[in-house]
Amino acid sequence: MYQALRPSRSEFVPVRNLSYHVRLWGQPSDKRPPLVLVHGWMDVAASWQFVVDAMEEDRFIIAPDWRGFGLTDGGGVDNYWLADYLADLEWLLDHYAGEGPDGEGARQIDLVGHSMGGNVAMHYAGVRPQRIRRLVNLEGFGMPARKPxxxxxxxxxxxxxxxxxxxxxxxxxxxxxxxxxxxxxxxxxxxxxxxxxxxxxxxxxxxxxxxxxxxxxxxxxxxxxKIVNAHIFRVDETLALYSRITAPLLMVEASDDSLHGWWKNRYTLDEFHERLKSVGNARIERLEDAGHMLHHDQPRIVARMIEEFLAA
Incomplete structure (x- = not known):
């Protein structure tokens, strides 16, 4: 079995009537902002271990299990909503980076999200742009456009x-x-x-x-x-959120075209790249020999990409 080089420690944080499980690496520092890693659908915070082990710098890293995943309680609900993840993230940042009116005055963080977590990170960065210093999205493409x-x-x-x-x-x-x-x-x-x-x-x-x-x-x-979202995906809302992102964005895409595998020609990388034009400062990089779980496939390269981008 794989042996973790930097074992995490666990703690539970009260978030909106839930007990949120959070994995932590390193110690808080005044020199660098906290690095927050948010996982994707049907994944867990421990999924980041390979990337954390591959990082050169030892920094304070926060990785929650989203509600209803890992060791975080789901609250007994029978479906989940994207907006809840945004509010949950705000509660967690208030806890670890300080709280201010609408996030004003709180310490900025570096935010990395994979897949669903990448979508949450992008949306949150549009809702609270002042809280995010640098933003990294790993394979978080959103959804195909829908008609009313x-x-x-x-x-x-x-x-x-x-x-x-x-x-x-x-x-x-x-x-x-x-x-x-x-x-x-x-x-x-x-x-x-x-x-x-x-x-x-x-x-x-x-x-x-x-x-x-x-x-x-x-x-x-x-x-x-597994329950489908009741609301159809609104591209206009997504573009409005993207346009409010002020943090530099690194978008990392795997060489295996996940969008084509999921949606064929209904939703393509070209369409997603068109959406990204609404982000003021975005860079797209492609990771070779990797699929959607690129942080498992190429953790050393992903770690290098993240660290170089955060340090730039």
Whole structure:
């Protein structure tokens, strides 16, 4: 199994009636702003370990498990909303970087997000531009444009999926052994090595012992995250948020075109790049020999990209 070079420590922070699990590396410093790492959908904060280990500088790093993922409680809800992640992040920054009116006067942070976390980071940087010094988005592309006449069917799909969830039809798969979780991770990402898969599996799942003494490893994610968002994606809202970002942005894209794999020609990198023109100071870099989980595939290069950008 992979051996962490810089083991994290855990603490729980009260956030909006939830107990938020946060992984920390290093110690607070007056010389550098905190570095906040936010993970993607169906992932956990421990997923950043490989990048943290590859960093040259020892700095104060904060990585939360989003609500309903990892060791953070979901609050018993049956679906999740993007706006909640924005508010949760604000609560966490108030705790670790100081609180001021609308974030004014609080210490700035460097923010890195992967996938869903990248989308959250971009939106938050538009809501609270004064709080972000540097912004890094790893494969967080947003969603395809939707038309208003798609809204009725979307609401219907949302309701139907809620019913399926409450009937127990959307439960996440369980595994008889932790190595089954590791195999699942490697199937999803063929570049993931067995040692890293075994390490991730031990943090990505938990064993619920059965009455007969057998093991049942369950993914640390709420099934409610699978429910489609009731609201259609609004490109105009996203562009308005992007236009308010004042921090320099580094956008890192993997050589495997994730958008094409997910959406074919319905949503393309060219379309996303057009959206990025609304950001005042954005740079796009491509990472070779990497897929969507690029922080697992090429952690040393990702760490170098982040550190060089933050130091520039």
């Amino acid at each position: 006449d798609e809204a009725p069917a979307r609401y219907g799909q949302w309701i139907d999926e809620l019913k399926r969830l409450h009937r127990g039809e959307m439960a996440l798969a369980g595994y008889s052994a932790v190595d089954g979780v590791a195999r699942r991770l490697m199937k999803t990402n063929p570049r993931l090595t067995p040692d890293k898969a075994a390490w991730l599996a031990s943090h990505w799942s938990v064993n619920h012992a059965q009455p007969d003494g057998s093991e049942r490893w369950q993914i640390l994610g709420e099934a409610a995250h």
